[in-house]
Amino acid sequence: MSDQNPILHTEQLTKRFGNIHAVEDVDFSVTEGEVMAIVGDNGAGKSTLIKMLCGVHEPTSGEIYVRGENVHFDDYNDARAYGIETVYQELALAESQSVAANVFLGHEPIRESPLGRLLRLVDEDRMVAESKENLDRVKIPVDPKAKVQNLSGGQQQAVAIARALQSDPEILIMDEPTSALSIEGARNVLRVIDGLRNQGLTILLISHNIRHVLGIADRISVLAQGRLMGVRNTDDVDRNEIIALMMGAQDGSEFEEFELSESSEGTTA
Amino acid sequence: MSDASEPTSDGGATESTDVRAVNRGPSSHVGAFFRRREAGVLFGFLVLFGLIAVTRPDIFFDWDSMSGITSRMFRQIAPYAIIGIGMTYLIIGGEFDLSVGSMYAVGGITFAMFLVEYRLTVPVALLLVLLVGVAVGVANGVIVTKAGVPSLIATIGMLSILRGIAYYLTPAGSRQTPDLALLDVFGGQTTVAGLGLHHQMFWAIGLVLVFGVLLQRTRFGYHVYATGDDQEAAEMTGIDTDRVKIINFVLTATLAAFAGVVSISYFGSMFGSAGIGFELLIIAAVVIGGTNLFGGEGTLTGMFLGSLVIGVIPILLVLNGLSVEIQEFLTGVVIILAVLLDILIRR
Ligand SMILES: Nc1ncnc2c1ncn2[C@@H]1O[C@H](COP(=O)(O)OP(=O)(O)OP(=O)(O)O)[C@@H](O)[C@H]1O
Ligand SMILES: [Mg+2]
Numbered sequence: 001m002s003d004q005n006p007i008l009h010t011e012q013l014t015k016r017f018g019n020i021h022a023v024e025d026v027d028f029s030v031t032e033g034e035v036m037a038i039v040g041d042n043g044a045g046k047s048t049l050i051k052m053l054c055g056v057h058e059p060t061s062g063e064i065y066v067r068g069e070n071v072h073f074d075d076y077n078d079a080r081a082y083g084i085e086t087v088y089q090e091l092a093l094a095e096s097q098s099v100a101a102n103v104f105l106g107h108e109p110i111r112e113s114p115l116g117r118l119l120r121l122v123d124e125d126r127m128v129a130e131s132k133e134n135l136d137r138v139k140i141p142v143d144p145k146a147k148v149q150n151l152s153g154g155q156q157q158a159v160a161i162a163r164a165l166q167s168d169p170e171i172l173i174m175d176e177p178t179s180a181l182s183i184e185g186a187r188n189v190l191r192v193i194d195g196l197r198n199q200g201l202t203i204l205l206i207s208h209n210i211r212h213v214l215g216i217a218d219r220i221s222v223l224a225q226g227r228l229m230g231v232r233n234t235d236d237v238d239r240n241e242i243i244a245l246m247m248g249a250q251d252g253s254e255f256e257e258f259e260l261s262e263s264s265e266g267t268t269a
Numbered sequence: 270m271s272d273a274s275e276p277t278s279d280g281g282a283t284e285s286t287d288v289r290a291v292n293r294g295p296s297s298h299v300g301a302f303f304r305r306r307e308a309g310v311l312f313g314f315l316v317l318f319g320l321i322a323v324t325r326p327d328i329f330f331d332w333d334s335m336s337g338i339t340s341r342m343f344r345q346i347a348p349y350a351i352i353g354i355g356m357t358y359l360i361i362g363g364e365f366d367l368s369v370g371s372m373y374a375v376g377g378i379t380f381a382m383f384l385v386e387y388r389l390t391v392p393v394a395l396l397l398v399l400l401v402g403v404a405v406g407v408a409n410g411v412i413v414t415k416a417g418v419p420s421l422i423a424t425i426g427m428l429s430i431l432r433g434i435a436y437y438l439t440p441a442g443s444r445q446t447p448d449l450a451l452l453d454v455f456g457g458q459t460t461v462a463g464l465g466l467h468h469q470m471f472w473a474i475g476l477v478l479v480f481g482v483l484l485q486r487t488r489f490g491y492h493v494y495a496t497g498d499d500q501e502a503a504e505m506t507g508i509d510t511d512r513v514k515i516i517n518f519v520l521t522a523t524l525a526a527f528a529g530v531v532s533i534s535y536f537g538s539m540f541g542s543a544g545i546g547f548e549l550l551i552i553a554a555v556v557i558g559g560t561n562l563f564g565g566e567g568t569l570t571g572m573f574l575g576s577l578v579i580g581v582i583p584i585l586l587v588l589n590g591l592s593v594e595i596q597e598f599l600t601g602v603v604i605i606l607a608v609l610l611d612i613l614i615r616r
Contacts, residue, residue, distance in 0.1 A: 077507060092502035094495045096565040105495055106506030108488045120488045163506075 005068070007032040007202050008053065008084075008171060013062035015048050022048040024226040025062070030171070035193060035203045037213040037234075040223035041246055046206045047089065049223065050173050053204070054086040055079035083170035087177060091160040095149040099142055100124070103131035103163045134162040137199075138192045154185030161192060172196065173204040178212050190216050210239055224248035306559030310574040313557075317581045325588045338584060340465050344535070346554075346580035347469035348373060348528040348544075353551050353558075353572045354480045355521025360555055361484075362517045363497035363564035364413060367424040369525040370547035371431030372405055376529025377539040378435055381444040391451045395530060402526030403519050405431065410515030428548070432541075439541035446533055456534030469531050474573075476524070481569040493517065497564025553604040554579045556611055578607075 009029035015022045023045040030036045040046050051057040053064060055073030064071050066082045073079045076086065093102050101108075104127050110116055111123040131144045140158035142151065148159060157177055164172055174193070178186035186209075193203055193216055207213050213220055214234055222229045222245040229245040322329040329335055352369050359365050376398050383394035405427065412423040438444070446452060455472065458465045484490040495503040496510040503510050533539040558575030560567025582603055586596045 076505060088505075092499065092505050094498035094502050094565065096498045096561070097491075097494055101491060101495070105503065106492070106508045108491050110488065119483070119486075121486050122488055122491055124486075 005032075006030055006065075007067055008204075009065050010053075011063045011065070013049070013052060013064065014060045015045075015052060015057055016060045021226045023052070023223075026223075026226075026228045028221060028228060030202060030204060031219075032170075032202050033197065033200055034218040035197050035205055035216055037205045037207060037217035037220045038223060039207060039210060039213055039220060039242060039246060042208075043225075044223040044246070045226040046223055047175055048226075050086065050175060050204060050206060053079070054084055054173055080167055080169070083168075084173065085164040085167055085169035085171070086173040087157075087160045087164050087175065089175040089179070091156060093148050093156060093160060093163075095147075097148060098144065099135070099146050099148060099151070099159050100127045100131040100144040102148055102159055103127075103134060103144070103166060105163065107166065131162060134165050135159070137165060137195075138162055139195060140188050140192065152185060153181045154188045157181065157185070157189050158192065161189075161196075165196075169201070171202045171204065173206075175206045176208065177205070179208060186212060210242055214239065214242075222246055307568065307571045307574055310558055310571055310578065314574060314577045314581060317578065317585055320585055321581075321588060324585070328588060336464055338588075340467065342577075342580045342584055343470045344467040346576040347467065347473040348532055349547070349551050349554050349576040349579060350473040350573050351476055351528040351531065352521070352525045352547065353554050353576055354476055354569060355517065355524040356551050357555050357558075357560050357567055357569055357572045358480075358484065358493055359514075359517045359521050360552070360560050360562065361497045361564060361567045362493045362514055363500060364420040364514055364517065365424070365552060366409060366420065366427075366518060366521045367548045368405070368409065368427035368431055369521060369551060370544035371428045371435060372402065372522050372525035373529040373532070373544035373547060374435040374539065374541065375405075375431050375438075376402060376526030377533035377543060378438050378444050378529070378541065380530045381446045381533055381539065382438060384447055384449070385445070391449060398526050398530055399523050402523035405526075406519030406522035407515065409522065410511075410518035413518070414511040414514050432545075435543070436541040439539075443538045443540045444533075445538040452534040454534075455531040456536070467535070469535060472531055477569050477573050480520075484569060489513070489516070494565055497561075499565070549604065550579050550600075551576075553607065557604075557607045559611075561615065562608065562611070 006029040009027075011027055013026045013028065014024055026045075026049060028049070038046050038049065048057060052059050052073075055076045055078050058074075064073070066084070071078075071082060073082075079086075094105060097105075109123045109126045109130070111121045113121075115121065116123070128144045135142050135144065135158060138158045138161050140155060142155045142158055148156060151159065161172075161174075161177075177189050177193075181189060190212060193205065197203060205213065205217060214237075217234050219231055219233055220237065220242060221231045222242060224246055225248060227248075229248060232242070232245075328338070352373065356366065356369065379401055380394055380398045383389045383397055384391070387394075389397070409420075409424055409427055412418050413420045453468065455468060457468045459468065460466070484493065492503065492508045492510075492513050495506075495508060496513045500510050529539070529544070532543070554575035555567070555572045556562050556575070557578050558568070558571030558573070560571060579600075582600055583596050586599060591599070
C-alpha cells in the first residue's frame with residue numbers, strides 16, 4: 001500500500017510527561033481502508049500515541065493530519081467530528097445498564113411526538129432496534145436488552161464497538177481489544193475487525209499479541225521506548241523480525257523471556 | 270448478582286444467552302416484577318405488617334383501630350417518600366444529601382413565615398419556599414461537583430447551616446400557619462368509605478409516579494443512571510455529569526422544602542427541630558428499596574416500598590409496648606442489617 005494520500009498521518013509527534021519521553025518524534029501514517037496494527041512492549045508508548053490521535057492527550061510537539069488537514073483536538077468530541085472513534089482498553093461501559101442504553105449512551109434518540117420532544121422521552125423501541133442493527137454489523141450475538149455486566153468479555157467488546165460505530169466513523173481505533181478475552185472471544189473480535197475492514201473502515205489496532213496482529217493487520221508499526229522502529233507489510237514480515245524491532249536495542253536474553261510469555265498468553269486467558 | 274455468567278465460557282459460538290433484562294424500560298411487565306427487588310421489599314413489608322396480626326390480633330382485626338393506624342402510617346411516610354424521590358435520583362447518580370431533614374424544617378418554617386409575617390398568598394409563599402430549595406440545591410451541587418468537596422462533608426455542613434437557620438427563624442420554638450382553607454390542599458384529609466385519606470399521601474404517590482416515569486423514560490433519567498454507574502464512561506460519551514448531579518441536588522432540596530410545606534399544612538405548626546434524623550431514615554428507605562448505595566441502579570417504586578418498611582417498624586414496636594428508646598435502637602439495627610444484606614446480595 002502506498003502512503004501517497006494517507007487518511008491520517010503525524011509529523012514528529014511527541015508527548016512527554018515530565019522527563020518521561022512517552023512518544024518521541026513519531027512520523028506515522030495510515031492508509032484509507034487498511035488495518036494498521038501498532039505493537040510494542042509495555043510502556044512503549046502505544047496508548048499515548050493513540051490518545052493524541054483521539055483527543056485525550058495534547059501533543060507536546062508535532063502535528064496530526066486528517067486527510068491532509070492539520071488538526072488540533074481538544075477532546076474526543078473534536079476527534080469524533082473528524083470521523084475518529086476509539087474503543088478504549090477499559091471499554092468505558094456503564095455495566096449496570098442495558099446493551100441498548102450503552103450503545104446510545106449520551107445520544108439517546110428522542111420520541112417524535114410533541115410530548116416526547118417536550119419531556120425528551122427516550123424512544124426505547126428505536127434504541128433497541130437500532131442497536132440490534134449495529135450489533136448485527138459486528139456479528140456477535142447480543143441481546144440489546146441484556147445488562148452489560150451479565151455479558152461475556154467478547155460480547156462486552158462487541159457492545160463497545162457497536163457504540164463506536166454509532167457515530168459512523170471513518171477511522172476506528174481499538175486499544176488492546178483482544179487482551180482480556182479467551183481464545184474464542186479474541187477470535188470473534190478479530191473476525192469483527194475483518195468485517196469492518198470489508199465495510200470500508202480504516203482501523204488502528206493496538207495489541208501485544210503478535211499472532212493476532214499477523215493474522216489480521218495489513219501493516220504493522222512497531223514502537224519501542226516511544227520511537228517508531230519501523231513499519232512492515234504483514235505479508236513480508238515474520239514474527240521474529242517484529243519481535244526484534246520491538247526489543248530495539250535490548251539483548252537476547254529478554255528476547256527469550258518475551259517469546260515465552262507471549263506464546264503462553266493465548267492459552268491461559 | 271451475576272453468578273450465572275462464568276468467565277470460562279466466553280466467546281462467540283458458545284456464548285450463553287444468560288440475558289437477564291435490565292430492571293427498567295417498557296419491557297418490564299408483571300411477570301418480571303416478581304423476579305425484581307421490589308417484590309422482595311413488598312414481601313418484607315407484608316411480613317412486618319402481618320406480624321401485627323400475630324402479636325396484636327385484638328388491634329389488627331379491629332377495623333377502626335387498624336384503619337386509623339394504617340392511615341397514620343401512610344401520613345408519616347409521606348415526607349420520606351417525597352424527599353426519597355430526590356434522594357433516589359441522587360444516589361443512583363452517585364451522590365447523597367444529608368441536609369434534607371434541615372431543609373424540610375426550613376421549608377415548613379419559612380412557608381409559615383411568608384404567610385404570617387409577610388402576608389403572602391399561598392401560591393407565592395410556596396413558590397418562594399421552592400426557590401429557597403433550589404438555591405440550597407445549587408449550593409450543594411456546585412460545592413460537590415465544581416469544588417470537589419465530598420457530598421458527605423458538603424451536605425453535613427449544609428445540614429448544620431440549615432438547622433441553625435431553622436432555629437433562628439423560630440425564636441418561640443415553633444411557627445404556626447394561619448387558618449387558611451387552601452392549606453388543606455396539602456395537609457387536609459378526604460374521607461372515602463369511612464377511611465380518612467391524607468392529602469399528603471396523594472402528593473407522595475403522585476410525585477413518585479411522575480418522577481418515576483421521568484427517571485425511567487427521559488434522556489435525563491438515562492444520564493442519571495449512567496453517571497452513577499461509571500462517571501468516566503458517561504463523560505466520554507459527552508454527558509455533562511456535573512450538570513446531572515447539580516440537578517439531582519436541586520431536585521432533592523426542593524422536594525425536601527415541599528415536604529416541609531406539606532407537613533406544616535397538616536400540623537399547623539413546626540418546631541425548629543423538625544426533621545432531625547430524616548436523612549438516615551430516607552437513605553435507608555432508598556437502599557432497602559433496592560437502590561445501589563454505590564450508584565447506577567434503583568427505582569422509585571422500590572424507594573416507596575422501602576418507606577413503607579421504615580413506616581411499619583415503629584408501629585409494630587409501639588403496639589407491642591416497646592419504649593421509644595428501644596424503638597430507635599431497633600430501627601437503627603434494622604437499617605444497618607438491611608443495608609448490609611443489600612451489599613451482600615450484590616456480591
Ligand atoms: N498520564 C501519564 N503520566 C505520566 N506518565 C505516563 C502517562 N501515561 C503514560 N505514561 C508513561 O509513558 C510511557 C508510555 O506509556 P503508554 O501507556 O503509552 O505505553 P503502552 O505502550 O500503551 O503500554 P501498555 O502495553 O502497558 O499499555 C510509560 O513509561 C508510561 O509510564
Ligand atoms: Mg496501553
